[in-house]
Amino acid sequence: MARKILEVNQMTAGFLVNTDIVKATDRISFDLEKGQTLCIVGESGSGKSVTSLAVMRLIDYAGGMILEGDIKFNGEVLSTKSQEEMRKIRGNRIAMIFQDPMSSLNPVFMVGEQIAESLRLHQNKSDKEAMKAAVDLLRQVGIPSPEVRARQYPHELSGGMCQRVVIAIALACQPELLIADEPTTALDVTVQAQILDLLQQLKKNNDMSIIMITHDMGVAAEMADRIVVMYAGGIMEEGSVHEIFAKPSHPYTVGLLKSIPGFEDSHGEELYTIKGNIPRINELPTGCRFHPRCTHAMDICRKQEPGFFQLGQDHKAACWLYEEHGGDSIVSPAGAAIAHGEVRV
């Protein structure tokens, strides 16, 4: 079995709002193997971004904290490290890309300088060496005439260019793990595809593992080896990309897939939507957190929270439907088409 680069175990993260603790994730567990890409999907408010901030321990700066459980990176426990220790890991061994590239870059520094800073910090390069390396990195992420661009300010670059710069910053020290939080959401559709291709290619060249946070099932299909589906702070379903798209099992996952336009039985009909809204995590319903919006809700769903039921060798779902006949999917394989490449996303 491949080496596990990241293990998240029963992790609850939360924020202090006024005087109440508001949980953003609820005892979530997942692993990432070296060289793989894990996509965490879900609507906004599902806790996926908080998960990534927790892994980076940046949640501490956002007024939040890891309340219980632990996070291990190459066997090292991150969740109890001091910020000073984390600082040596951040940007060096674990790097992160954020959603909005334009606002993620400091407006008063030249972009080359922002890349070089990382190299000076973690690799003790001199100003000159770091700047030279920064230009090389810009070339690597596909920015034309990098020598010129390195001396420009973020506002002089387009959104797609900025995201390439952000990626260059993240890759500067050849991290083992890259966390990308909605890296393409703020970009035009054509640019999105370019950035995703770039990430794929860089992953191959640098032998990285990636955690990709997205609300976009299409992006997940393209990038992921494994998928974790999150809803209201909890994990609903987890499995390999093939399993998830071939046999989506949790009604929430099914709903997510069915709401992709031009997909399966939605032809010529109104686009499918999951009724209702994601609940606030401090106002969770009893039982299964999804039951108020679930079309298959049963009595037990309202009373008791389901554990995970194993559906295949590498596939599990937290849903009472599988209590007895573990393994079989309740619905037609909505995702099969994507997984088999029939629908290009």
Next chain:
Amino acid sequence: MGEYIIRRTLQSVLVLFLITVFTFGLIHAAPGGPTQIFLSPGLSIEAGQIRAEQLGLDRPIPIQYFNWLGNIVTGDLGTTFKNNIPVGEILWPTVKNTIILMSVAWILSLIIAIPWGIYNSTKEYGVSDQTASFISYVGFAMPTFWFGIILQSFFSLKLDWLPLSDMYTMGKEGNMMDLIQHLVLPVSVLTLGFLAGYLKYSRASMLEVLEQDYIRTARAKGVKENKVVFRHALRNALIPVITLIGLDLSILVGGAALTEAVFNWPGMGRLFVEMANSREYSVLMAITLLSAVFVVIGNLVADILYAVVDPRVQLGKGGKA
């Protein structure tokens, strides 16, 4: 940039022109007009009229205005109505005195407030932050002249540590130590007032920057927290603060009338009050115009500073981003 400055300067000249029209209009809208002051006891109506004729006050108002404007442009501020003293002779010494007083207080408050406010933003609701917040509230709500009176009665009358008022002790004019002693109290009063605003502003500016995405990016890079604050955040937070400093340049001439009155400081503000009471309109016009010039220059300086410190701003090319 050059083109932008020229355009802004032309706009400023327009504003200044409007101000002169406005003030001139106001004065002539006064019941009885400016000639009213010659109707004082001790001066016969005829004598008053003769004096008014000498000053050209019997001519149509537009002609008076353009005469006045022509003189101003050539640097002639006119003379006082009553004693026929050139306005410049009275005005310039007071301008100097006001600038001495205000610049000391202003610079002092900037030196204290900006670092302190920024420090407080990194330690929100700590002891230092609460203290600064208290000072801000007091500074905003305290009538400056009252604070002056309290300081006077305590430090001058009760303890006799510092001089009560004026700029110099009689016979010690020009003595630096004497000036400093006289400066302590009025500068304290003014500094408290300025501190209130700058403390709040620099703290808020820094807090806003610390919430930005690029600060998170810096932390994600593994930048040390003090470098996050002093390298990545500070430069961004200073942009609005520096702009505000430019805008406030006009404080140097405009903001001290009350403090000058309390401490009997021979400055422009006190002169303005005196001249308002005795209705010396030529002096009032001159001071109004001069303070407006400072405001306009301050605005221009603020814009230029903004363009210098913020790479996103290119003057003359689509304005502020």
Next chain:
Amino acid sequence: MSVNLEHTPNEAKLPATKLGKAKRPPGPWALTWRKFRRNPYAMIGLITLMIFVILAIFARLIAPFDPAKTDMMGAGIKPFVDGHILGTDELGRDIFSRLLYGSQVSLTVGFSVAAGAVIIGTLIGAISGYFGGWIDVIFMRAVDVMYSVPLLFLNILILAIFGSEFTYMILIMIFTSWMGVARLVRGTFLQLREMQYVEAAKAIGVSSWGIIFRHLLRNASFPIIVNATLMVGGAILAESGLSYLGLGIQPPDTSWGQMLSKAQEFMLIDPMQGVYPGLCIFIVVLAVNFIGDGIRDALDPRQKMHLSPRRLEQWRAKFSKSTK
């Protein structure tokens, strides 16, 4: 093609009401009040201001003496002697009674200047922002001009020209303080003008004025209120300053600023005379500012949650206890 599954979370969702009764959710006013009420500073400010308002309204009934009545035999009486709670001044006038009557002046000036400036500023800002074009140019140049002269100078100048009768003074102060509101309203209107519901209102034939006052003003009202509250404090300070300079309230009428100007002359003999009126101004302005800040904070949707690591550790400990 990629797909956006993002569902906008329902921000207006509120705690469920009892028995699913279709109760109307509280409006923005009620929500603001709810948050305001929890702010101790704001509430202290509100109560303090209320007390001063009541004292001012009933000054005639409460005041033990005629504030203008001089009594050379009873000058400089110490506090609590002969019924003079705070003593008498150098002319034998009862200081406490004068303070009470002074509060009438200060509060009247504060509230009427703020109200007047808001009305004029809103009108000008609304017209400017809504119609744009040359009207806008003229009004905004006027604002520039007014802002280019230090406001204290402007007040002094106009007071000196027109005299300082009480109503004049209020009018003059309104004339010199409407610009902030005008800029604020204009800015809000420029933003809102582009919004869909204004287009919609136009399409169904609502007149321009109807749109301005029904739709747009409702949206601009909160920032105006905050601005107005802070303006009350500013006007009280300005009045006291002008009266101190001898340009405001003239004897025999009394105001706190004017009392201070007299008190300074008698500082050596009775320093406390200079303390009371200043303290009154300070407390009232502080109260008003607390209220203004309270409203502003209540309107701020962002939750403040910056905490020190030590505090966070305490909360984590509390949390793990609660889950056991």
